Amino acid sequence: MINTALFVKMVIDRWNGSIANLDKHLGSLTDEQLQKQVAPGKNRGFYLLGHFIAVHDEMLVLLGMGAKLYPELYGPFLKEPDNIAVQTPPVAALRKMWETQNKLIHEKFRQMNPEDWFQKHTAIADADFAAEPHRNKLNVVITRTSHLQYHTGQIVLLH
Amino acid sequence: MINTALFVKMVIDRWNGSIANLDKHLGSLTDEQLQKQVAPGKNRGFYLLGHFIAVHDEMLVLLGMGAKLYPELYGPFLKEPDNIAVQTPPVAALRKMWETQNKLIHEKFRQMNPEDWFQKHTAIADADFAAEPHRNKLNVVITRTSHLQYHTGQIVLLH
Numbered sequence: 001m002i003n004t005a006l007f008v009k010m011v012i013d014r015w016n017g018s019i020a021n022l023d024k025h026l027g028s029l030t031d032e033q034l035q036k037q038v039a040p041g042k043n044r045g046f047y048l049l050g051h052f053i054a055v056h057d058e059m060l061v062l063l064g065m066g067a068k069l070y071p072e073l074y075g076p077f078l079k080e081p082d083n084i085a086v087q088t089p090p091v092a093a094l095r096k097m098w099e100t101q102n103k104l105i106h107e108k109f110r111q112m113n114p115e116d117w118f119q120k121h122t123a124i125a126d127a128d129f130a131a132e133p134h135r136n137k138l139n140v141v142i143t144r145t146s147h148l149q150y151h152t153g154q155i156v157l158l159h
Numbered sequence: 160m161i162n163t164a165l166f167v168k169m170v171i172d173r174w175n176g177s178i179a180n181l182d183k184h185l186g187s188l189t190d191e192q193l194q195k196q197v198a199p200g201k202n203r204g205f206y207l208l209g210h211f212i213a214v215h216d217e218m219l220v221l222l223g224m225g226a227k228l229y230p231e232l233y234g235p236f237l238k239e240p241d242n243i244a245v246q247t248p249p250v251a252a253l254r255k256m257w258e259t260q261n262k263l264i265h266e267k268f269r270q271m272n273p274e275d276w277f278q279k280h281t282a283i284a285d286a287d288f289a290a291e292p293h294r295n296k297l298n299v300v301i302t303r304t305s306h307l308q309y310h311t312g313q314i315v316l317l318h
Contacts, residue, residue, distance in 0.1 A: 003292075006277075007166045010293050014301050039198035039316040118165075133162075139169050146173060149305045153312035157198040 004114040011117075011138055012109060015145050019102060022052075022152045026098070029158055031091040038154045043082045045158050048151050049094045050077030053101055059144050062121045063137050065108045070097050117141075164273040167297060171268060174300050177307045178261060181211075184315050185257070190250040197313045202241040204317050207310050208253045209236035212260055218303050221280045222296050224267045229256050276300075 026034075026049065034045035043051075054077040057068035068074075076086070117138035120129040129135060185193075185208065193204035202210075213236040216227035227233075235245070276297035279288040288294060 006293055010295075010298050010301055013293070014305060018305060042316055134165055134169050134172070136169075142169055142173050145305065146177060146308045149308035150312035153309035154316065157201055157313065157316075 004118070008112075008114045008117050008138060011141055011145075015109075015141050015148075016106075018145050018148045018152065022148065022155070023102070025152065025156050025159070026095070029155070033158045034091050035088050036158055037084075038157045043154065044084070044088075045155055046088060046091050046094060047077060047082035048155050049091070049098060050089070051151065052148065053094065053097050054078040055144065055147060056101055056105065059140060060105065060108070062123055062140050063108070064122050065105075069101055069104065073097075112137075163277070167271075167273045167276050170276075170297055170300055170304075174268075174304045174307075175265075177304050177311065181307065181311045181314070182261070184311065184318070185254070188314070188317055192317045193250050194247050195317055196243075197316045202313070203243070203247075204314055205247060205250050205253060206236060206241035207314050208250070208257060209248070210310065211307065212253065212256050213237040214303065214306060215260055215264065218299060219264065219267070221282055221299050222267070223281050224264075228260055228263065232256075271296075 029045065031046075034049060037044050038048070050073050053070055054073040057070055057073065058078070060066055061068060076089075118133070118136045120126070120135065121137050121140050124132075124135050188204065190205075193208065196203050197207070209232050212229055213232040216229055216232065217237070219225055220227060235248075277292070277295045279285070279294065280296050280299050283291075283294050
């Protein structure tokens with residue numbers, strides 16, 4: 001048996017590293033750059049920023065870490081695709097939300113004991129979890145880290 | 160203490176899911192599409208395909224799973240950036256290498272016992288590993304899955 005804290009560190013380090021990398025890129029892209037499409041006909045940069053916040057808000061709920069901070073982002077940045085006809089929201093407001101949310105996530109993750117991460121997330125039934133114990137909270141972070149990396153690869157194209 | 164096999168399954172499932180997703184996209188992109196840049200002035204699709212193969216060859220070595228299959232890809236797809244002035248190699252050849260390499264990786268991963276994944280990788284000294292046990296083989300797969308997702312987010316822009 002391997003030490004549980006070691007597993008958890010490996011996964012959370014990768015989440016933190018992915019957030020720090022994206023944050024570095026966001027810090028060096030101007031609001032004007034974020035209003036551009038990452039490639040012709042594809043999502044605009046600020047749409048991806050709003051999308052990250054909306055998805056991470058859903059993650060907080062899945063992890064049982066409280067309510068969404070910005071439920072108003074669900075419609076325009078998760079349910080609906082980017083629409084060039086829709087006016088750009090203030091990018092500065094999204095940047096502030098992103099910062100606030102990351103601080104909250106960091107604090108919530110810090111409060112978890114290693115074993116807590118292997119509890120079921122909030123969208124799986126007890127019976128299903130008994131048969132599929134890999135569908136735990138830590139696995140939610142693993143899949144959301146993949147999602148983060150996928151769209152980070154797109155937003156960097158704005159440089 | 161959490162079951163080691165469970166943790167390994169979570170990480171390897173994410174690797175396998177990421178490979179399967181990229182494979183699906185590669186299968187639906189033509190050779191002509193892969194010769195295009197993912198965004199103006201950025202890497203061409205086939206460069207990313209060669210880059211994946213070169214990076215995963217390096218991973219095989221790091222994991223102590225044998226020598227590289229295609230060492231000739233290191234120069235043009237990892238050491239050197241994409242260069243539009245360089246002629247497109249036969250995309251069909253890269254596709255074949257990708258398929259062969261994935262089969263080998265799948266088989267090598269299948270042969271590992273869960274505990275084996277927590278051994279040190281081949282690029283870290285014993286003394287360093289004693290102090291930093293998270294720098295193990297499974298962590299190499301975690302970071303390479305991030306890399307895979309990052310560039311998958313770019314290659315899908317060719318659709």
